[in-house]
Amino acid sequence: MTLKLVIGNKNYSSWSLRPWLAMTAFGIAFEEILVPLDTPEFKSQIRAHSPAGRVPVLIDGEAVVWESIAILEHLAERFPDKPLWPREPAARAHARSLATEMHGGFGALRREAPMNLWRPVEPRAFPEDTVKDVRVLLRRWSEARERFGAGGDFLYGAFSAADAMYAPVATRLRTYAIEVDPVAAAYVEAIHAHPAFVAWKEAALKETHVLEIDEVDWPVVKRV
Structure with missing residues (x-):
């Protein structure tokens, strides 16, 4: 079925x-x-x-x-x-923890920097709670890459469900030109280069329906 x-x-x-x-x-x-x-x-x-x-x-x-x-x-x-999850038990446990933290956390970042794939890359100012979210996020990515990332470009080396959970955040960092460390910059690039993400974004850029709540420049709608 x-x-x-x-x-x-x-x-x-x-x-x-x-x-x-x-x-x-x-x-x-x-x-x-x-x-x-x-x-x-x-x-x-x-x-x-x-x-x-x-x-x-x-x-x-x-x-x-x-x-x-x-x-x-x-x-x-x-x-x-x-x-979908890393095979090695310690890495799998870490990946599930990180994915669940994404599911329930980083509220300020998600609120202030909504995913918007057709917005040009332009910086904007963020409140302190959003900046704190970014700092925690970068620490989490760095920990995963350092401990489990050998052998690939993603959080646990090979692409996993954890990367699927964090992919929208990678787009936010790029869309709003948020300054990140070299580890995070390489990871953001890896997400954007993944063929599945490329296919999703290509379809997204063809859409026309506008959501005001996710357009931070409203009433202006900026499109690449």
Whole structure:
């Protein structure tokens, strides 16, 4: 039975990007269902797929899974031959911890620097709580790369579910020209160069639907 992944707009929906990126990167076949965000029809359309009323949602036969981190765990169980998490126990534990921290944390950074892939790279000033989030983020990435990153360009060497969780943050750092250390700069570049992310962004740049809440320059909408 074909898996179905319900997502929001590719330009803005960071939570949708996470499972889409993982499934695409690991060659897991699925049918994509895109429900545009913030439209009069959104609530009724998404309720047809998700009891939570949010994207993303994975439909796997009778199993309906919402929340990005839960979808990634479901996929890891469903496809044990796909190394969504690092094979080595210590690295896997660290990756799951880091991914869960992303799921529930870095609220200031996510609030002040929304994912917006068509915005030109331009800096903007951020409040102190956002700056603190960035400092913690860079420490986490550095720790993962130093301890487990040998053998590849991603947090645990090879691309994993943890990278899928942090990919939207990598776009934020680039979009808003946030200053980072060399380790983070190389990681941001690796995310942007991944073929699955390239495919997502190419589709995002073709979209036309505008979400005011995610346009930090509103009423101006800047596009590359």
